[in-house]
Amino acid sequence: MPSEYVDDLVARTRSFIRESVLPLDDAHDGNIAAAGADAVRVALQSAARQAGIFAPHAPTDLGGLGLGMVDRAPVFEEAGYSLFGPLALNIAAPDEGNVHLLDHLATPAQRERYLAPLARGEQRSAFAMTEPAPGAGSDPSALATTATKVDGGWLVNGEKHFITGADGAHFFIIMARTGEDATMLLAPADRDGLKVGRHMKSLDTSMIGGHCEVSFTDAFVPDEDVLGEVGRGFAGAQIRLGPARMTHVMRWLGAARRAHEVAVAHVAGRDAFGTKLADLGMIQQMVADNEIDLAATRALLMEACRALDEGGRASKETSIAKTFAGEALHRIADRSVQMCGGLGTTHDLPVAKIAREIRPFRIYDGPSEVHRWSLARRAVREITR
The missing domain is CATH 1.20.140.10 (Butyryl-CoA Dehydrogenase, subunit A, domain 3)
Structure with missing residues (x-):
């Protein structure tokens, strides 16, 4: 992007954060649940759209600004000046990283079903990889959740924890073992066998949806919802x-x-x-x-x-x-x-x-x-x- 465009975007983000986001952040001590959770997310993202600073990272065909990593750095920094700023611009974790992943790996049908509403702020998502011991934590190779091939798809079984944004997420990207490697699978939050459990209380309170336990009990994922290649997770x-x-x-x-x-x-x-x-x-x-x-x-x-x-x-x-x-x-x-x-x-x-x-x-x-x-x-x- 031309530097003048990025400089202007940074300036507009700075003004928006200070005028529209910081007062709410400070009033609730950075606790997004106390501030109103998804209701405040929707309101802040609507205001960010009107300010022309919404989704600076998302692909342009889905309404984003399409910034590369170098160009987005100063914009994200200005958004991060408030703990609620990234949520307002739809660049908070885990959604921001999931937009990037889906943009690279999603099929056309997956882009329409999962990526488009996520990029537009209509839905939230979660990335389900971390597991309780002895499963995957800092060592992904310890992945214990499994996906077993059945007719037309996969049955997922396992336990996850510390899954950021899980409470209220519309869909999950699931890391599950398929043989010696893993496979990434997409599943709506209302899928039978998928259950969001307790919030794991933590130091941080600014991430919407908390950090939760999530379980999978014979949760069926059809073949068309494999993200990327089987065995290349x-x-x-x-x-x-x-x-x-x-x-x-x-x-x-x-x-x-x-x-x-x-x-x-x-x-x-x-x-x-x-x-x-x-x-x-x-x-x-x-x-x-x-x-x-x-x-x-x-x-x-x-x-x-x-x-x-x-x-x-x-x-x-x-x-x-x-x-x-x-x-x-x-x-x-x-x-x-x-x-x-x-x-x-x-x-x-x-x-x-x-x-x-x-x-x-x-x-x-x-x-x-x-x-x-x-x-x-x-x-x-x-x-x-």
């Missing part, structure tokens, strides 16, 4: 995972930047020990370290986005960016709380809720330790060829 999932990690970074970068800006404004106006807090060396170090972490996160993010836009898997680049960002953005939020003192732990300022929401990102989409393990193995393999 793990490879297909990689289409989603790399870009989804980077869009997570984009969104949380916006939230961390807000925490930092709130903290800087606080120390610049707070008198203590005969001077402004901002004039004290220890505070200046925290401010500077936040600036460094923001800049470094943004640089690594853009390097990974360029590699993705060039058509590569960018496994190394996305692992580096995700690991650094998960830890750097947590540091930013934590320093921001510290700079704000007692107020930083209260609902009077937004830094506490941002710190709460960002902390799980060091685990979501691959814990830092797993990414480090993968990076180390790759480095050793490359040097010893």
Whole structure:
């Protein structure tokens, strides 16, 4: 996209978030259920459509703006300045990643039935992969849910947990074992044998639909709802995972930047020990370290986005960016709380809720330790060829 177009989109997103989304976010301390869940989602997305900023990532033939990874990064960051901003633009997880996956793998019929209403914000979705022990968590190869071939389709059996957005999702993308590999399957939420169970209460409260247990008991999926190729599920999932990690970074970068800006404004106006807090060396170090972490996160993010836009898997680049960002953005939020003192732990300022929401990102989409393990193995393999 021309830079002028993206710059204008960023500016309009910034104005929309501050005027239409932040007040609601702050009034409910970032808790989307308390704010009204799907009712508020529909209202915010309607307003985003009117502002011309809705679905910047979605394909243009389905009403989206069709931005690539590099172009969407600053737009997503501005949306992430509010915890509810990504939901308003229809770029929240897991729907944003599912749009990307379906756009690459869905058949024409699947695009019409699943992708089109998802891209337009008419439906929500969930990606059902994570399982309770000893099933798949950080190690996808431990996948225990099975899909057994029957006449005309597949019977799915297994237990999932921590499935984001499951409560209220209209359909599921299911990862199930079919032999030595896996297959991705599509199923409407009302399919017999598919049951959404309890919410698993977690630190974060801004993701609509919560993180839920989901069970499958002889849930039938017809052959036409296989997503991608049978027995190529793990490879297909990689289409989603790399870009989804980077869009997570984009969104949380916006939230961390807000925490930092709130903290800087606080120390610049707070008198203590005969001077402004901002004039004290220890505070200046925290401010500077936040600036460094923001800049470094943004640089690594853009390097990974360029590699993705060039058509590569960018496994190394996305692992580096995700690991650094998960830890750097947590540091930013934590320093921001510290700079704000007692107020930083209260609902009077937004830094506490941002710190709460960002902390799980060091685990979501691959814990830092797993990414480090993968990076180390790759480095050793490359040097010893």
